Amino acid sequence: MTRWKNVVYNCTLAANCLLCFLLLFAGRLVLPPWLQVIGRMHPLILHFPIVLLILFIVQSLFQRSNPAGNWLLLLSAFTASLTAIMGLFLSREPGYDQDALLLHKWSGITLSLLTIAWYAWYDTLQQIKFAPLIAATLCLVTLTLAGHEGAGITHGQDFLLAPISPAAPKKTVTLDQAVVFTDMVQPILKSKCMGCHNSSKAKGELVMETLQLLLKGGKTGPLWDSSKADFGVMMQRLHLPPDEEKHMPPRGKPQLTDAETTILYQWLKHDPSRPLRVAGLPATDTLKLIAQELFKNPEDEDAYDFKAADEGTVQKLNNSYRVIYPIALHSPALNVEFYSPQFFRSAQLKELEPLSQQVVSLDLDKMPVTDADIPAIARFPNLRVLNLAFTGVTGAGIAQLCKLEKLKSLSLSGTSIKTEDIGCLTAMRSLRHLYVWNTAIPPGAVPATKTSSLLIEGGSRTDTMLLKLNPPILQNDASILFSPVPLKLKHYVPGVTMRYTLDGSDPDSAGSILYQGHPMLTGKSILKARAFKKGWLPSDVVQNYFYSELYRPDSIHLLLPIDSNYMKYGAKTLIDQVKGDGGYGSGKWLGFHRNDMQCLLLFKQPIVARDVTISALVNIGSSIFPPVRIEVWGGTNPQNLRLLAHQEPTQPSGVSPGSLTGYDLTFNPLKVSCLKIIMVPLAKIPDWHAEKGKKGWIFLDEIFVN
Numbered sequence: 001m002t003r004w005k006n007v008v009y010n011c012t013l014a015a016n017c018l019l020c021f022l023l024l025f026a027g028r029l030v031l032p033p034w035l036q037v038i039g040r041m042h043p044l045i046l047h048f049p050i051v052l053l054i055l056f057i058v059q060s061l062f063q064r065s066n067p068a069g070n071w072l073l074l075l076s077a078f079t080a081s082l083t084a085i086m087g088l089f090l091s092r093e094p095g096y097d098q099d100a101l102l103l104h105k106w107s108g109i110t111l112s113l114l115t116i117a118w119y120a121w122y123d124t125l126q127q128i129k130f131a132p133l134i135a136a137t138l139c140l141v142t143l144t145l146a147g148h149e150g151a152g153i154t155h156g157q158d159f160l161l162a163p164i165s166p167a168a169p170k171k172t173v174t175l176d177q178a179v180v181f182t183d184m185v186q187p188i189l190k191s192k193c194m195g196c197h198n199s200s201k202a203k204g205e206l207v208m209e210t211l212q213l214l215l216k217g218g219k220t221g222p223l224w225d226s227s228k229a230d231f232g233v234m235m236q237r238l239h240l241p242p243d244e245e246k247h248m249p250p251r252g253k254p255q256l257t258d259a260e261t262t263i264l265y266q267w268l269k270h271d272p273s274r275p276l277r278v279a280g281l282p283a284t285d286t287l288k289l290i291a292q293e294l295f296k297n298p299e300d301e302d303a304y305d306f307k308a309a310d311e312g313t314v315q316k317l318n319n320s321y322r323v324i325y326p327i328a329l330h331s332p333a334l335n336v337e338f339y340s341p342q343f344f345r346s347a348q349l350k351e352l353e354p355l356s357q358q359v360v361s362l363d364l365d366k367m368p369v370t371d372a373d374i375p376a377i378a379r380f381p382n383l384r385v386l387n388l389a390f391t392g393v394t395g396a397g398i399a400q401l402c403k404l405e406k407l408k409s410l411s412l413s414g415t416s417i418k419t420e421d422i423g424c425l426t427a428m429r430s431l432r433h434l435y436v437w438n439t440a441i442p443p444g445a446v447p448a449t450k451t452s453s454l455l456i457e458g459g460s461r462t463d464t465m466l467l468k469l470n471p472p473i474l475q476n477d478a479s480i481l482f483s484p485v486p487l488k489l490k491h492y493v494p495g496v497t498m499r500y501t502l503d504g505s506d507p508d509s510a511g512s513i514l515y516q517g518h519p520m521l522t523g524k525s526i527l528k529a530r531a532f533k534k535g536w537l538p539s540d541v542v543q544n545y546f547y548s549e550l551y552r553p554d555s556i557h558l559l560l561p562i563d564s565n566y567m568k569y570g571a572k573t574l575i576d577q578v579k580g581d582g583g584y585g586s587g588k589w590l591g592f593h594r595n596d597m598q599c600l601l602l603f604k605q606p607i608v609a610r611d612v613t614i615s616a617l618v619n620i621g622s623s624i625f626p627p628v629r630i631e632v633w634g635g636t637n638p639q640n641l642r643l644l645a646h647q648e649p650t651q652p653s654g655v656s657p658g659s660l661t662g663y664d665l666t667f668n669p670l671k672v673s674c675l676k677i678i679m680v681p682l683a684k685i686p687d688w689h690a691e692k693g694k695k696g697w698i699f700l701d702e703i704f705v706n
Contacts, residue, residue, distance in 0.1 A: 039089025104149035371397030390414035395421030486518035
């Protein structure tokens, strides 16, 4: 036993000498991969010195003479030295703030030195009164400090005492005050992301504590790119399957809810680099609708105590120049918006009388409304938001608006009102926002408000900014055509013209086909459509592939072993006539990684084949590349096939938006009973990619013959 004690003691002494040496030259330390693995074992063994040391202290308190007892102390010293060395290795990896690690590192090293010193002078200290108690106290204090600081690095500085600490007063935010990043996005990042991406523990060199640090990005570059279809790396990682190594948050950590993911996605669709107020969002904006549920003003909680309007009445009153819709899902409150000033008539306001109780928002921006129309507007007792900007109302009719006891927001921008006209409005207790841009009211001349909660925004601004149209809405559900079907495009803005192409080229406002009626789609095509309107910026292009299939295989067999988790329904996925979308984890796609994709299509009755089309997905950011080679073989039996066509798709030179694509392989007509398809994945991802050197993926969802 003595010999083994000496061996362990000498190993512990050597480990502490190594620890001091590494500490002295820590700034010049470069770790090979195998030492990084040892460093990452730090969390695995750090519990051993904790348990062994506490056991020894408890034992020494109750058993004054125990010759074998200091075995526990020796093992504590040995495991403490190993833990400290591994922790030092781990601290050299990127992403750790050395200042934040300082206390944890020094307390861990001190504990290692204290325990070996206690063991070395154990017998001597036993003879000195209170010396063992002092040694035990020093070790326990150091152990507690090291553990507390380590937990703070992993879980946050207030992790240990959070359950008994008084809760910080919860900030009450109203809808009018809410800022999208501060009040909607940042709470999600704090609860789900900052445990690994903070100034103390910056995994991937990414810190999410402020907007500026988010804009800086991490080791792989910026977190988002609004020009990409998938919005960049942050949304890519969120949408990876949970079992994927790079899925965020990691498996075992609290995951984002659908609502939280939607908030992040919608935030990125706007300009995330600037502070965006919820109050400035359009009424139909998804973020605005979510915020209405998150930030309910106390006075609004029981505001909508009226019954919902008859749906038939709402539908009857909806037309091309007047749109009526609920302000939120299942809400009885209605919003009314008017379009096209040339078609506006005062009688259209009176027609809304059956909905007088339900209308809470009325938008008459740029309509030819006059003072004579104000009495009709004043008949909506539950009106909260009224937009009369750039209308013909004057100060003579403003006083009648004071009858609207629940009005919270009023825009009189661009009208002929004067300073003296709005005095009565400032006395309204419910009014929160009054907009008087581009009026005769000069800056600084706005009268003092009688209620501190009223915000009057005045001055001047340009009103010439061009707005961008939304893309057309494609209403065709099926992408696979078995017979001619009508093309169905729709747009909600009146006066819009839609143009489209079927050859994959981008539509323009002059030469492309004008969408009229319901033109027929008769075969394979790449539809691209765009909306245009005078005074508006053209919309983005909406794109969809339409496929046709003359022959459907009777069966399909994969010739190489399955090598990925993306095989939910097996080979039949490729001939089930169900198209996939951009979500490659949906089960509608097959993914191939290590092996080539090789499959055999079999037909009970011979067919005359002339082309094969393969529907595929390309998502460079997620390592899904085009195949480097595609081959089509055919014949009357699987043992006697000949090469019919081959293709080598162009490989990308950089990260680009994800897209659905199709590979067409045409050949001379041939009578066949079986077709063999081969797709070869990229063997080595280029150096410009974050996954450089690894094999690329290929994803496909359907194979069409003729």
